[in-house]
Amino acid sequence: MTGTSSVNMSRSVAGTVAVYGAFLVLCFAVAATGGIANSYGLSGWYPTLVKPSFNPPNWLFGPVWTVLYIMIAVSGARLVLSPAEDKEPAIALYGVQLALNAAWSWVFFYGQAMGAAAIVIVAMWLAILGNIVFAWSKDRVASLLLIPYLAWVSFATVLNIAIWRLNS
Template sequence: MKMRSIGRLLLCLAICLGIGVVGSLSTKPEIAGWYAGLAKPFWTPPPLVFPIAWTALYILMAIAFWRLWDRTAPSMGRSRAMTLFGVQLVLNAAWSPVFFGWHGIRTGLVIIALMVVAIAATIFSASRVDRIAGWLLVPYLCWVLYASTINAGVVALN
């Protein structure tokens, strides 16, 4: 692998994992207090599951983005996929501060619903230019769909 490609991969990892770190700054302080006091659906996993799952997902996301950036030829399709990736990443970055930091459970539900749509659009678009990049994002979509049911449950129960 060329140095340029390695640099791009490291940048993609830094961006995606960085979003996770920023999200954890607003999440972690709220877990033992505010979040613990919320009524949650019975299918909510223990808090320890979330950082493990998200770390794996952010790594897969980074690899997918790197493949789009480094492994596909410039085209309208690639530009569309990379733009949609950016949109879903912004929504991802917004969810934790809104839900945990501001205790905006309803606004968080709107954001996560938009994330589901943006991730699905990203997968569709990415798959058209790099099938592997698209498939790398499928676990992320599945997890966010699951997380959205938890968010909806929190809204319904509180």
């Protein structure tokens, strides 16, 4: 290996690590933003709501979302680093689903608007599905990493609607 190719490889590895790091920071910033909103509702309002029998215990949400945010970050980094052409729609939908992810907590927990939160979460579900579909031909692993996220948001959508119905 020549000195020049060694330097180029080091830059390439450093760039890849930087992209993954940036996506981890981005996803955990979204998580922190949602966590701030959650703290408003979890302290007083949410515990008073009637919940369906399938409502998971509160302690489960943190570990599940931590794993999901890591998978979402890896998916986004892989998509950006993919050599595929025309990946802009998938990247745009990635941004949309993250923005809706952050917005949902503010609408549901801070705003205590369960019906509006149901609209937000359905839009988020559609954005995640679109992200999976558009990313499929660009990076299949990036797509597959979002399937557990889609599954959890599917469950969360049913839960959101059930809580809204039970408390309307």
